[in-house]
Amino acid sequence: MSYANERRIAELAIQRACLLTERVYNSQVKGTITKGDKSPVTIADFGAQALIISSIAHAFPEDSVVGEEDSSGLRADQSKRDLVWGLVKDTLDATKELTAELGKIKDDEEMLAVIDKGTHQGGSVGRIWALDPIDGTKGFLRGGQYAVCLGFMVDGKVQVGALVCPNLPVDPEKPEGEKGILLSAIRGEGATMRPLSAPSAQGTPISMSSITDFSKARFCEGVEAGHSSHSEQASIAKSLGITAPSIQMDSQAKYASISRGVGEIYLRLPTSMTYEEKIWDHAAGSLIVEEAGGVVTDIYGKELDFTQGRTLKTNKGIVAALKALHPTVLKAVQEELKVSKL
Numbered sequence: 456m457s458y459a460n461e462r463r464i465a466e467l468a469i470q471r472a473c474l475l476t477e478r479v480y481n482s483q484v485k486g487t488i489t490k491g492d493k494s495p496v497t498i499a500d501f502g503a504q505a506l507i508i509s510s511i512a513h514a515f516p517e518d519s520v521v522g523e524e525d526s527s528g529l530r531a532d533q534s535k536r537d538l539v540w541g542l543v544k545d546t547l548d549a550t551k552e553l554t555a556e557l558g559k560i561k562d563d564e565e566m567l568a569v570i571d572k573g574t575h576q577g578g579s580v581g582r583i584w585a586l587d588p589i590d591g592t593k594g595f596l597r598g599g600q601y602a603v604c605l606g607f608m609v610d611g612k613v614q615v616g617a618l619v620c621p622n623l624p625v626d627p628e629k630p631e632g633e634k635g636i637l638l639s640a641i642r643g644e645g646a647t648m649r650p651l652s653a654p655s656a657q658g659t660p661i662s663m664s665s666i667t668d669f670s671k672a673r674f675c676e677g678v679e680a681g682h683s684s685h686s687e688q689a690s691i692a693k694s695l696g697i698t699a700p701s702i703q704m705d706s707q708a709k710y711a712s713i714s715r716g717v718g719e720i721y722l723r724l725p726t727s728m729t730y731e732e733k734i735w736d737h738a739a740g741s742l743i744v745e746e747a748g749g750v751v752t753d754i755y756g757k758e759l760d761f762t763q764g765r766t767l768k769t770n771k772g773i774v775a776a777l778k779a780l781h782p783t784v785l786k787a788v789q790e791e792l793k794v795s796k797l
């Protein structure tokens with residue numbers, strides 16, 4: 456069974472949401488709220504979650520959604536709620552040609568209810584979408600990379616992944632040129648990419664780099680030192696003979712980057728053994744990397760298990776690399792971590 460329709464709706468939905476996130480990215484008003492776990496959420500995260508879940512509910516009313524955000528912060532703050540509704544309404548008004556396929560939201564009450572459709576607990580049964588309305592919120596606030604991410608799972612296996620990276624260059628050779636790319640994949644059918652400016656164009660197939668010589672290889676890692684262990688990643692890179700400096704960027708833009716051949720490896724080594732990676736941080740990006748010729752496991756070499764609920768509770772960390780390099784990278788990771796953690 457092909458999931459071409461799910462991919463089409465995913466692409467349209469994240470691209471529509473991206474109009475909203477870019478407006479906030481380029482404005483002075485980010486409307487940040489600090490959540491219970493001390494992490495930030497902005498009016499753009501809420502607005503994007505509302506638009507994307509309403510698209511899914513319109514196209515596939517029986518499906519469930521595991522979304523990162525819930526409406527509690529907005530219910531407690533009328534002025535932010537008004538800001539988000541203003542953004543959502545403007546975006547819907549500006550994209551009327553998509554209403555037949557993606558539907559709309561009637562008022563701010565409905566918007567809050569739609570955001571809360573993302574509270575599903577996930578699991579191993581049925582059709583479930585994993586949504587990160589803004590991945591890399593800290594990058595978003597800093598003016599760095601961020602991504603709008605949507606994965607679609609059937610019985611706990613990711614079948615479709617779609618990512619918008621509004622601030623990655625269309626041509627990696629021209630970093631100051633046009634920005635904004637959309638990547639997507641269907642399991643077994645490969646991964647594709649297209650510029651955001653060409654919404655109706657067919658995506659071009661992408662594949663990972665073919666560099667197998669570690670002295671020429673590059674690795675990606677996050678910017679936030681609290682999210683992955685920079686010191687251990689540096690030490691692994693050194694032991695592999697990697698000489699290039701790490702490519703640091705926020706969000707699933709790292710998965711996007713290696714899937715189109717900019718970097719061969721993405722390391723995300725845990726900074727704490729109690730943190731559980733969230734399914735929405737990996738569903739879309741990991742499938743796109745696999746379909747572009749890569750392998751994605753945790754630090755134990757285990758496949759990512761999306762059947763466990765809202766988190767990858769049976770996995771630790773992420774090791775993603777070109778298929779030919781992955782066994783050697785994993786061995787280096789395990790040698791490095793064995794001492795302190797395994």
Ligand SMILES: Nc1ncnc2c1ncn2[C@@H]1O[C@H](COP(=O)(O)O)[C@@H](OP(=O)(O)O)[C@H]1O
Pocket residue numbers: 494523587589590591592593594677678679681682683704705706707726727730733736
């Ligand atoms: N201690 C931790 N270890 C690993 N990831 C963490 C973390 N704390 C937060 N994160 C996740 O890291 C994501 C960003 O990844 P990166 O650092 O690669 O940009 C965040 O997504 P959000 O920005 O969607 O909240 C958040 O879910």
Ligand SMILES: [Mg+2]
Pocket residue numbers: 494495523592
């Ligand atoms: Mg977050």
Ligand SMILES: [Mg+2]
Pocket residue numbers: 587589590591735736
């Ligand atoms: Mg995230």
Ligand SMILES: [Mg+2]
Pocket residue numbers: 500523587588589590591592
């Ligand atoms: Mg997020």
